[in-house]
Amino acid sequence: MTEHTPVLTTDGKQGPALRLLGIRKGFADVVAVDGLDLEVARGECFGLLGPNGAGKTTTIEICEGLTTPDAGSVELLGKNWATEADDLRHRIGIQLQETQFPAKLSVEETLRLFRSFYRHGLPLEESIRMAQLDEKRKSRVGGLSGGQKQRLAMACALVGDPELLFLDEPTTGLDPQARRHLWDLVDELKRAGRTIILTTHYMDEAERLCDRVAIMDHGKIIALGTPQQLIASVGGEHVVEFAVTTKQGGSGREHHPVDITPLLALAGIQSHRVDAGSHQLSVDELHTTVPRIFATLNEQGLHLSEFRTHSATLEDVFVGLTGRTLRDE
Amino acid sequence: MSKFSEGSLFQLTLSRFRLFLREPEAIFWTFGFPILLAIGLGIAFRNRPADVLQVGATTAQLTQALDADKGLTSSTMDLDAGTRALATGRILLLAIQTPSGVDYKFDITNPDARTARLLADRAIQTAAGQKDAVQVRNDLVHETGARYIDFVVPGLLGMNLMGSAMWGLGFSIVEARQKKLLKRMVASPMPRWQYLFSFLLARLVMLVMEVVVFLGFARLVFGVPFRGSLLELGFLCILTSLAFSTLGLLVASRASTIEAVSGLMNLVMLPMWILSGIFFSATRFPVVIQPFVRALPLTASIDALRGNMLQGIGLGQMASQVGILLAWLIVSFTVSLRIFRWR
Numbered sequence: 238m239t240e241h242t243p244v245l246t247t248d249g250k251q252g253p254a255l256r257l258l259g260i261r262k263g264f265a266d267v268v269a270v271d272g273l274d275l276e277v278a279r280g281e282c283f284g285l286l287g288p289n290g291a292g293k294t295t296t297i298e299i300c301e302g303l304t305t306p307d308a309g310s311v312e313l314l315g316k317n318w319a320t321e322a323d324d325l326r327h328r329i330g331i332q333l334q335e336t337q338f339p340a341k342l343s344v345e346e347t348l349r350l351f352r353s354f355y356r357h358g359l360p361l362e363e364s365i366r367m368a369q370l371d372e373k374r375k376s377r378v379g380g381l382s383g384g385q386k387q388r389l390a391m392a393c394a395l396v397g398d399p400e401l402l403f404l405d406e407p408t409t410g411l412d413p414q415a416r417r418h419l420w421d422l423v424d425e426l427k428r429a430g431r432t433i434i435l436t437t438h439y440m441d442e443a444e445r446l447c448d449r450v451a452i453m454d455h456g457k458i459i460a461l462g463t464p465q466q467l468i469a470s471v472g473g474e475h476v477v478e479f480a481v482t483t484k485q486g487g488s489g490r491e492h493h494p495v496d497i498t499p500l501l502a503l504a505g506i507q508s509h510r511v512d513a514g515s516h517q518l519s520v521d522e523l524h525t526t527v528p529r530i531f532a533t534l535n536e537q538g539l540h541l542s543e544f545r546t547h548s549a550t551l552e553d554v555f556v557g558l559t560g561r562t563l564r565d566e
Numbered sequence: 567m568s569k570f571s572e573g574s575l576f577q578l579t580l581s582r583f584r585l586f587l588r589e590p591e592a593i594f595w596t597f598g599f600p601i602l603l604a605i606g607l608g609i610a611f612r613n614r615p616a617d618v619l620q621v622g623a624t625t626a627q628l629t630q631a632l633d634a635d636k637g638l639t640s641s642t643m644d645l646d647a648g649t650r651a652l653a654t655g656r657i658l659l660l661a662i663q664t665p666s667g668v669d670y671k672f673d674i675t676n677p678d679a680r681t682a683r684l685l686a687d688r689a690i691q692t693a694a695g696q697k698d699a700v701q702v703r704n705d706l707v708h709e710t711g712a713r714y715i716d717f718v719v720p721g722l723l724g725m726n727l728m729g730s731a732m733w734g735l736g737f738s739i740v741e742a743r744q745k746k747l748l749k750r751m752v753a754s755p756m757p758r759w760q761y762l763f764s765f766l767l768a769r770l771v772m773l774v775m776e777v778v779v780f781l782g783f784a785r786l787v788f789g790v791p792f793r794g795s796l797l798e799l800g801f802l803c804i805l806t807s808l809a810f811s812t813l814g815l816l817v818a819s820r821a822s823t824i825e826a827v828s829g830l831m832n833l834v835m836l837p838m839w840i841l842s843g844i845f846f847s848a849t850r851f852p853v854v855i856q857p858f859v860r861a862l863p864l865t866a867s868i869d870a871l872r873g874n875m876l877q878g879i880g881l882g883q884m885a886s887q888v889g890i891l892l893a894w895l896i897v898s899f900t901v902s903l904r905i906f907r908w909r
Contacts, residue, residue, distance in 0.1 A: 303753055303909070326755035333753065337745035341588040342581060353577035354756040397755070 252315050254279045254401050254432040260309035262295055269295040271456035282427050284447035285436040292456040293436040297405050301331050327356055330399030332390045334406050340379030344370050348392055355397035368392035384415025404435040440551035459558050468549045471557035472507035473519030477546050480515050481539040496537055503529045574756055578764035600726045600780050608715050608788055619682045622648045623661040631693035637685045658682040719784045720871035721844035727806045728864050732831055735765050735814035740827040749909040766811055773807045793878030806867040809891045812898035819902040838864035866890035
């Protein structure tokens with residue numbers, strides 16, 4: 238792609254793929270995007286992350302030139318929507334949420350139709366191969382599975398051989414296998430050097446695919462960085478989760494008062510919170526800290542009914558930043 | 567593949583065409599329905615041959631005299647049997663031989679019986695040697711173009727052009743909007759005018775098939791006349807179809823659900839189904855509402871189609887109808903382009 242051959246041209250082949258400055262957009266009674274600044278470098282795979290209603294789709298549709306912001310400026314590939322819309326449309330690829338392609342056209346017919354809109358683009362065969370739809374090329378769109386439909390939407394976004402690709406919740410509603418399938422496709426696009434901007438509310442997806450992510454909540458970016466940076470920022474690489482009962486019988490996840498002061502005093506414990514009766518601790522080193530946790534709980538006469546650990550994820554970052562889980566929405 | 571067939575306008579039109587052909591219901595409503603309607607009306611309003619009237623007579627000699635008239639068939643029966651046959655309606659008239667002459671027994675309130683009386687009397691008088699005082703000759707009128715089926719075929723053609731154009735555009739556009747396909751299309755570099763124009767192009771191709779199938783059927787089965795120029799008839803069909811296509815575009819320009827657009831379509835088409843003279847002449851409506859009736863595009867279209875097919879009138883004498891259709895076309899198109907919602 239162009240960014241690997243740094244040649245100065247007037248066509249704006251240098252500089253960021255996307256630059257947003259002070260973007261604001263309100264609908265009837267809600268502010269969907271509330272003063273957003275963002276820069277995405279060429280060749281980067283960038284993720285907009287957040288719960289439903291965080292303003293991700295509005296933001297990406299503003300970038301795509303489908304929604305006009307109330308305030309702020311949008312620059313794509315050094316160009317703007319007001320004066321160079323036609324050129325931009327030829328250079329970007331878009332996959333929208335919930336597009337239903339005509340059920341009675343075949344995969345091949347749909348792709349040929351979309352290919353006809355672009356001056357330059359991929360050969361039909363190439364886009365079918367990339368989306369792994371070879372076996373389905375003659376099938377009607379109405380008969381495709383959810384994952385296949387989504388790959389067709391990707392193929393339609395790719396037919397114009399775009400420099401910049403927008404994917405809005407590409408794996409929402411797909412089963413785990415179809416999701417992995419789509420991730421492989423995104424990997425291939427990344428390797429080819431395309432700039433990709435995607436939205437998702439799956440933290441694992443962002444961690445798996447994105448070079449950098451912005452976490453959005455209530456129309457604002459509340460954290461920005463590589464997944465590793467963000468995870469490190471909440472403190473503690475691991476999360477310990479446990480629930481307790483008293484030693485005198487009783488079972489299940491009853492709520493028992495745990496004196497957390499001695500826990501927080503332990504070396505290596507960064508933070509503590511309770512979610513649905515389950516205690517969560519951010520921990521630097523499992524092998525030194527876990528025995529101390531056991532000892533402390535034992536001293537309080539508490540019995541562990543559940544205990545598990547996992548590496549900190551973006552989910553933990555979101556919880557740490559907002560005090561809510563993504564599922565709360 | 568050639569450059570042209572890879573072009574977006576060609577591909578858009580081709581897709582429209584494919585989607586239409588893969589929808590069996592649409593094919594029925596476009597091609598099958600008007601033909602079925604024409605068959606039904608043709609049967610109901612066919613011109614029957616003049617009926618042969620059943621009569622009876624008491625002697626074989628009278629029966630022979632009566633049978634000589636092509637409008638009558640007679641059978642010989644005695645007075646009792648004849649009276650019973652008369653009472654049950656098997657015969658309309660009984661001719662009874664009396665010593666002084668012939669008595670006719672019939673029901674004078676029944677028009678067919680009165681006709682039978684006139685025919686029977688003439689047959690019997692002729693058999694007895696009566697001569698016509700004045701020479702007469704029958705010139706039977708049986709002209710095509712004056713029948714009900716001739717009147718109704720242009721009406722059905724206009725109605726069908728309206729229905730297929732409006733549904734064809736309105737439904738597809740709103741469906742694409744509802745399924746977010748419209749939004750996806752404008753997110754690509756596709757020129758927007760081509761998307762709308764492809765509907766009109768596909769409509770014109772289908773129009774040719776639609777009109778040829780329907781009028782061909784009317785010609786072959788009912789012998790409906792084409793007195794005007796076929797070229798001008800083709801022009802009128804295209805103009806009608808385009809006027810209603812743009813009206814369909816207008817109706818579909820903002821609706822976001824199929825339910826909403828269906829309601830609007832019916833609201834727009836219902837007055838025309840009633841007022842525009844599909845099945846009977848629009849001149850039957852009161853003078854007060856005539857300006858409104860005349861301004862409806864379907865009235866203009868059907869008037870022009872009847873003028874061409876039945877009277878052989880040229881386009882030059884249809885300036886007002888053509889003008890009305892053109893006005894609808896231009897106004898609908900301009901307004902819908904201004905208010906069209908692409909998402």
